[in-house]
Amino acid sequence: MSNEQLGRNEEHEGVHYLRLLGLEHLADREVAGKNGRFLAKDFLDVCGQHARPVLVGFEDMSSDDPEYESTKDFLTHYIGQILESHPQA
């Protein structure tokens, strides 16, 4: 799904989710993937098939949900770890 379809014309999809998790500072970091290097904000182009539904589900969570913070923390840690664990260009 494109940014336009998601109604986020003003913001990059990857950046949007990174910001949602407090990882926007990693957006322009270059990450080494299996098929070459890519920017962190473009991670959905690499693993979007699996990560997008998870992030969309998290976005759909209400901040009042008792599990919201724990889920956010886990996702932030998990995705941040993946992006930061790869060697930086």
Next chain:
Amino acid sequence: MENVGQHSDDRFAAEETVEYHYTANSGAEYVVESLDQIPAECPIKGLPLEAQKMFMKLAARGVQKLEAKNEEVAKETTQEVLKTNAERPESDQGHKKIVESQKVTAKAPYEQVSQQRTESEPVLARVPEIVVKQEDAVRQIAERPDMPETAATNIEPATDKTEKRLETSDTQVIAQQAQAVATAAEASRQALDEVVSEALEPDLVPVPEVAAKERPVVQAKQQPSEVFETAQELVAAEEIVSTVEVQSELVPMELPEVPEFAEATAEVPVMELDLAASYESDDPFDVWLRENIMPPSSEVVLEIADEMAAIESIGGEALFVPEIAPIDAVSDTEAVQTTFEQEMAMEAVSTVEEVAPEVLEELEALATHPRIAEVFDTGYWRRVLLAPPKRTPIKLPIGNAEPSRPDDLSIAREYIWMPSVPDWSAIGYNVSQRLGVLLMYLLARLPETRLQQIA
């Protein structure tokens, strides 16, 4: 951490049961409803169970959200398209008018012309009336007292011009219509000519030449009946050609001159010949026998001589009949071949006809005589009569002589040697006809005493 390793605990709560369709990088598709169904290749498989549970819930929720958004976007897109089309200015909807125009244009031209003519006819009919009214109006204006003379002068009657214009217009309309009719007629004529010429186009089928006869040519566009007739003609031509070819092969042989044969057979119904002596004799008839009747092989002749000697040794008589032939009185065949043997047969027939009247009455009785029937019913006769080789001497048992060989007839006492006919079947004789021929031939050459003896 909550122990979710147990199967019952791995499932989400009933109200949170989700179904997550997971497509692995390998392309394999999974429907994951519980943690234990998460495939090993899924990246979250190695995470703690709590984390897997969280991922599953988020993913299922996200999928539903995405699907809902997709449907919403699709609806919005459809509505936007419809709205855009509806708000499109009329100038941009020219295609609709074009379509409508094309519908009208698509009507048959004849209908349009007919309709236009129908609409214009009333107008044309009113033309004289309009002209009269115009003339009256001009005249009234010109005759008005307040009209200056110059004005009246300037006002042209217009009658002539109007009439002329109208006449010209009518002429043009008529000319145009006539031209249109002529054009249409020309087009129809050309189309008809094309159809006719195509139908009559001589798409010839190559037919091989037939000697001495022209074959009919088959045309591709012929009617079935015509083709059938042509086929019959072809078949007839083939038959004619084949007949010509066959006849060309059946060139009549020149008959050797046998000056004394006919007379001899006529004078001597029964010819008792010493074959060995005939084979060595210089007598013209013996020479003719050797050259035409007797087998060329001396071995065969000697065999015949031995046979005859054997016959004579048991008290019988060896009769030699130089030729046997079909008799018209017996056969109804018309396929008489003009072969040498046939010519000889004709000689024999004439001989029989000369002699036969004396024995025909007895022949009728003999034909049904038990002894004769017994002779004819034997296989020996059939074997003799059906023997295909030409010029192979056959022997005919006559009388009550003891058989010289085991396969001879028990009633045979005398033998008549005679060459076989060329081919009985070729001239249409069946077995009974051949028997009749032989019987008549034999009887014609046997003296009455022999006939009575046989009987």
